[in-house]
Amino acid sequence: MNNRFLQPIEEALYDYLPSADCRERKLVEAMRYSLEAGGKRVRPMLVMEFNALCGGKPETALPFACAVEMVHTYSLIHDDLPCMDDDDLRRGKPSNHKMFGEDTALLAGDALLTLAFDILTSDDTAALVGDKTCRRAAAVLARYAGASGMVGGQVIDLQSENQRVTYDVLNDLVGKKTACLIQAACELGCLAAHADEGKIRAASEYGECIGFAFQIQDDILDCTSTDEVLGKPVGSDEENQKSTFVSLLGLQRSKQMVDNYTAQAVGALRRFMGDTQPLTDLALALAQRKN
Amino acid sequence: MNNRFLQPIEEALYDYLPSADCRERKLVEAMRYSLEAGGKRVRPMLVMEFNALCGGKPETALPFACAVEMVHTYSLIHDDLPCMDDDDLRRGKPSNHKMFGEDTALLAGDALLTLAFDILTSDDTAALVGDKTCRRAAAVLARYAGASGMVGGQVIDLQSENQRVTYDVLNDLVGKKTACLIQAACELGCLAAHADEGKIRAASEYGECIGFAFQIQDDILDCTSTDEVLGKPVGSDEENQKSTFVSLLGLQRSKQMVDNYTAQAVGALRRFMGDTQPLTDLALALAQRKN
Numbered sequence: 328m329n330n331r332f333l334q335p336i337e338e339a340l341y342d343y344l345p346s347a348d349c350r351e352r353k354l355v356e357a358m359r360y361s362l363e364a365g366g367k368r369v370r371p372m373l374v375m376e377f378n379a380l381c382g383g384k385p386e387t388a389l390p391f392a393c394a395v396e397m398v399h400t401y402s403l404i405h406d407d408l409p410c411m412d413d414d415d416l417r418r419g420k421p422s423n424h425k426m427f428g429e430d431t432a433l434l435a436g437d438a439l440l441t442l443a444f445d446i447l448t449s450d451d452t453a454a455l456v457g458d459k460t461c462r463r464a465a466a467v468l469a470r471y472a473g474a475s476g477m478v479g480g481q482v483i484d485l486q487s488e489n490q491r492v493t494y495d496v497l498n499d500l501v502g503k504k505t506a507c508l509i510q511a512a513c514e515l516g517c518l519a520a521h522a523d524e525g526k527i528r529a530a531s532e533y534g535e536c537i538g539f540a541f542q543i544q545d546d547i548l549d550c551t552s553t554d555e556v557l558g559k560p561v562g563s564d565e566e567n568q569k570s571t572f573v574s575l576l577g578l579q580r581s582k583q584m585v586d587n588y589t590a591q592a593v594g595a596l597r598r599f600m601g602d603t604q605p606l607t608d609l610a611l612a613l614a615q616r617k618n
Numbered sequence: 619m620n621n622r623f624l625q626p627i628e629e630a631l632y633d634y635l636p637s638a639d640c641r642e643r644k645l646v647e648a649m650r651y652s653l654e655a656g657g658k659r660v661r662p663m664l665v666m667e668f669n670a671l672c673g674g675k676p677e678t679a680l681p682f683a684c685a686v687e688m689v690h691t692y693s694l695i696h697d698d699l700p701c702m703d704d705d706d707l708r709r710g711k712p713s714n715h716k717m718f719g720e721d722t723a724l725l726a727g728d729a730l731l732t733l734a735f736d737i738l739t740s741d742d743t744a745a746l747v748g749d750k751t752c753r754r755a756a757a758v759l760a761r762y763a764g765a766s767g768m769v770g771g772q773v774i775d776l777q778s779e780n781q782r783v784t785y786d787v788l789n790d791l792v793g794k795k796t797a798c799l800i801q802a803a804c805e806l807g808c809l810a811a812h813a814d815e816g817k818i819r820a821a822s823e824y825g826e827c828i829g830f831a832f833q834i835q836d837d838i839l840d841c842t843s844t845d846e847v848l849g850k851p852v853g854s855d856e857e858n859q860k861s862t863f864v865s866l867l868g869l870q871r872s873k874q875m876v877d878n879y880t881a882q883a884v885g886a887l888r889r890f891m892g893d894t895q896p897l898t899d900l901a902l903a904l905a906q907r908k909n
Contacts, residue, residue, distance in 0.1 A: 350790055351770040353777070358765065405728060408701075410720035429701035430776050433724070437696060438765040440728065444735045445760035448753045459749040462739045465756055469736035474649065474729040479642040485721050486644070499641055 328367055328612045331605070332375040332385060332392075336368055339389045340396060343446055357427040357435035358442075361400050364420050369613075370395045370512040376609065377516025377530050380601045388519035390452040391464055394443040395512045398472050401439035402508075404432055406481070443468065456519060464518050471511035480504025492570045501572075506538025529598035536592035537610050540585045544614060546571035547581055589614040619658055619903045622896070623666040623676060623683075627659055630680045631687060634737055648718040648726035649733075652691050655709050660904075661686045661803040667900065668807025668821050671892045679810035681743040682755055685734040686803045689763050692730035693799075695723055697772070734759065747810060755809050762802035771795025783861045792863075797829025820889035824897065827883035831876045831905050837862035838872055839909065880905040 330336075340362050347355040371392035378388035407414040407422040408429060414422050424432035446452060447465040456464075470476060480503025487500060513534035517527045550573045572581045592610045596603040621627075631653055638646040662683035669679035698705040698713040699720060705713050715723035737743060738756040747755075761767060771794025778791060804825035808818045841864045863872045883901045887894040 345765045345770075349766075349770070350777070350787065351765065351773040351794075354765055354770060354773040401728075405724060408724065410699075410701075410724060431773065433696060433699065433701060434769050434772055434776075437692075437727075437731065438769045440731055441760050441764035441769065444756055445764055448739070448756040448760060450757070453750075453753055458753045459744075462744055462749045462753045462756070465735055465739040465753075466741070469732050469739060473732035473736055474636045474642065474645055475640075478725050478729045478732065479636075479640070479645060481725055482642040482645040482722065485725075486641070496641065503642075 328369075328609065328616075329605075330368060330372045332372060333368060335385060335389060336371045336375065336392055336396070339393050340365075340371075343390075343393050343397075343442065345442075353427065353431055354435055354438060357423055357431050358439055360426060361404050361417075361423050361435065361439075362396070364418050365396065365400070366418060368396065369609075370399050370508060372609070373509065373512040373534065373606075374516040374519065376605050377513050377522075378519045379516075380599050380603065380606065381517050381520035381522040381526060382601065383516075383520025387455050388516055390446050390449075390455065391515040391519050392512075394446045394464075394468060395508065395515060397439045397443040397446070398468065398477075398511075399508060401436040401443075402472075402477060402481075404436040404439070408432060411481075411485075440472075456521075460518055460521065464515050467514050467518065468511050471507040476503055476507035476511075480507065487570065490570070491574075494575055497570055497572065497575060501539060501542045502535070505542045506535045509538040509541070510534035526598055529595045532595040533592045533606065533610070536588040536595065537613055540588035540592065540610070540614050543572045543581050543585050543588070544616065546573045547578065547585070548616075548618065549573075550578065585614050619660075619900065619907075620896075621659060621663045623663060624659060626676060626680060627662045627666065627683055627687070630684050631656075631662075634681075634684050634688075634733065636733075644718065644722055645726060645729060648714055648722050649730055651717060652695050652708075652714050652726065652730075653687070655711050656687065656691065657709060659687065660900075661690050661800060663900070664800065664803040664825065664897075665807040665810065667896050668804050668813075669810045670807075671890050671894065671897065672808050672811035672813040672817060673892065674807075674811025678746050679807055681737050681740075681746070682806040682810050683803075685737045685755075685759060686799065686806060688730045688734040688737070689759065689768075689802075690799060692727040692734075693763075693768060693772075695727040695730070699723060702772075702776075731763075747812075751809055751812065755806050758805050758809065759802050762798040767794055767798035767802075771798065778861065781861075782865075785866055788861055788863065788866060792830060792833045793826070796833045797826045800829040800832070801825035817889055820886045823886040824883045824901070827879040827886065828901050828904055831879035831883065831901070834863045834872050834876050834879070835905060835907060837864045838869065838876070839907075840864075841869065876905050 344359055345355055374388050374392035404423045406412050407417055415425050444465055448461050453461050480500055483500040484504055510531050513530035514527050517530045589610050593607050596606055635650055636646055665679050665683035695714045697703050698708055699715055706716050735756055739752050744752050771791055774791040775795055801822050804821035805818050808821045880901050884898050887897055
């Protein structure tokens with residue numbers, strides 16, 4: 328996956344951290360630790376690409392890109408805590424609470440979430456995009472990240488553990504837990520460039536579709552890699568109590584869904600006049616990824 | 619303490635909660651549970667009083683009042699978690715994680731923090747106060763609640779456990795952990811009424827001073843009530859490893875500080891033309907409270 332905005336994103340992320348020259352240095356170090364453990368930066372890349380597609384300058388979208396990544400990072404820190412998934416590792420490194428203790432990890436997540444809204448509504452960001460756009464961007468992020476969005480999806484996920492859920496529940500879960508923040512990223516990119524409502528809706532559709540495609544492809548990879556290790560038939564969910572698209576629909580129909588969602592995402596790009604190739608490539612790369 | 623805005627605040631708080639008619643009902647119930655366990659609603663009262671003092675209509679300030687209370691409530695839920703203070707009780711009721719489990723309590727806190735910014739930046743709030751005021755209010759709340767404010771204070775608090783700290787550290791701790799959110803409330807009240815910068819600064823000074831007076835009075839009450847139970851000399855901190863103003867400065871100088879801060883807070887109200895009596899009374903009531 329080619330992220331042509333990776334370098335400015337990485338630089339800006341750390342520039343937004345508060346100074347570590349204070350008594351609460353450990354907090355800033357914990358925030359930085361998890362930001363540095365970042366993966367492919369898919370969400371900030373989506374902000375930057377939609378902004379570019381709508382004719383915006385990169386520097387205008389950088390605060391929005393960083394805010395979305397801060398929210399994503401906070402959600403991973405809280406997800407890894409012992410009372411949640413209890414993960415000791417995140418992307419091959421010790422998880423935040425393993426490095427800094429549970430208390431600091433909890434607060435580092437809280438601080439990153441708060442920092443996201445600080446960035447979106449600061450005087451500096453307002454000078455770049457105007458008060459209304461700042462205000463709307465914060466509203467979009469809060470709506471998609473909160474109780475009716477990502478956090479709601481996490482609660483549905485908790486309730487779905489160790490039981491077989493219906494397709495409707497799984498759809499609600501993935502839509503909220505995974506797709507919502509990706510949708511927010513796409514909408515924020517359009518907002519940064521002052522795009523019209525039609526374009527924002529199209530970006531939202533693209534985001535929702537690649538969010539689902541991403542999660543279903545994840546389930547497929549989990550299932551096929553597990554099968555290689557265990558030598559068990561594809562699609563068996565005996566070892567995995569959690570319902571996934573693969574366990575509910577089987578491998579073939581799941582692969583079909585990834586293709587359908589990806590096609591719908593690419594189709595939504597027709598609404599835009601500019602060069603849609605980077606976002607088409609991104610949708611295809613996510614669908615075809617092997618890890 | 620007379621809170622003439624209590625009823626509209628209570629009503630608005632629950633109106634802002636998402637509908638519980640969803641799969642993540644347990645999350646909304648957990649959010650509501652801790653909001654209902656609310657105490658004196660000092661912070662929303664400050665928003666409403668400063669708004670009134672600056673000539674604003676009550677309904678204009680209600681979203682701001684609710685947002686500050688959401689942030690306060692989230693901080694209490696996370697503070698009570700086993701990895702933090704590990705409190706089973708909050709205001710005589712089981713703490714959130716005792717009722718709903720640690721995972722849901724963590725997420726209820728996250729959702730309340732996010733909801734605060736949702737409220738401040740929604741289209742409805744923008745229709746009441748305008749885009750710029752929404753944007754600035756969110757910026758003020760994020761700054762005072764985040765890594766350089768309340769969350770930073772919580773980290774300093776964690777680092778100060780079981781050791782005697784200097785007066786400078788305690789000052790930094792209390793300023794951030796307690797005073798910052800109270801300052802935010804006072805500033806938000808002025809913002810809701812479109813008050814000028816001089817008034818916002820005066821409100822901020824009032825908030826900082828009553829924040830300190832509140833915390834020092836808390837330390838005094840903790841110390842004197844403990845002494846009644848244990849029959850030990852006032853000011854003894856053998857039982858309490860944590861440094862407080864009383865353990866550092868003694869009871870007499872601490873009482874003097876409460877009086878000084880309260881006088882400074884009341885003095886800051888000179889900047890305002892309207893009826894400052896309610897805020898004068900509030901400062902005095904906080905300083906003289908017995909529980």
